[in-house]
Amino acid sequence: MRIAIYPGTFDPITNGHVDIVNRACKIFDKIIVAVAKSESKKPLFSQELRVEMAKMAFLNKPCVSVVGFCNLVADFSNEVGANVLLRGLRAVSDFEYELQMGYANASLNSNLETIYLMPSLKNAFISSSVVRSILLHDGDISHLVPSCVSNFIRNNKCI
Template identity: 55%
Template sequence: MGNCKREKNVEGTYKKAIYSGTFDPITNGHMDIICRASNIFEEVIIAVAQSEAKNPMFDHEQRVKFVKAATNKIENVKVVGFDTLLVDLATELKINTIVRGLRAVSDFEYELQMGYANSSINKDIETLYLMPKLENAFVSSTIVREVIKFNGKYQHLVPKEVLECI
């Protein structure tokens, strides 16, 4: 492979990755990706974007709290809030792998563009795309927010720790 910089550790995992999102709220689909990433990398930073332009249902502090509650039993996961470009945060944290989830083909085009944009800003950034298990493929924060808004049943779509917070 020639000039590969990344090295596996003894257990077969890579060092660090960052997984970002608005997490408004964090869903079982997000947790699926987080669990998979935590099995691949020694450390996974979950970066909760402020994203005020998206007009989130829950404020930034609440969303960080939700993610911390949902991931508190995963030893190699840390949660941070941020309000910068993801690629700048990754560079600041000395992380060169961004993890992104893909639910459907419709996600792929957007995520591919973002991956290329990030790579154009920092050529050392790699993007790893993970797909959730089939039972989580339809779950999105948008769907959960709509169900919450209309007092529907959403408990099966979010981690139990988040239910306690909501």
């Protein structure tokens, strides 16, 4: 079975993230969306809420599972039996950071390969930080995140 991990903070999960997972489902048998605790990034949403929102986004995707993790992704990959990391690249500005992280993960786990996927053009500008900024100014995020996530945030007054 070909298993890939898509690690990230997902604060919150966006249509861009979903796009990457949908593309990866064509390549891998199982995708594990791994929601990092990422306390150093000071996420807007708790890890529990981020996991819950990601699970909602992939409810109808049987090849996708969502879990939280708080250790190194290189170690987590061993725990779940995956040797591929998925990462999204929106623009050239993402590449240098992602390349460094790919090399760092490979130095920690020589069996780990990183594969970079691009979102579709309509999702290329979306980032969680843009969504958070809009949320903090009471703006409409419904076109940037899955509808179930937008409704969840709005109905549960998550911020």
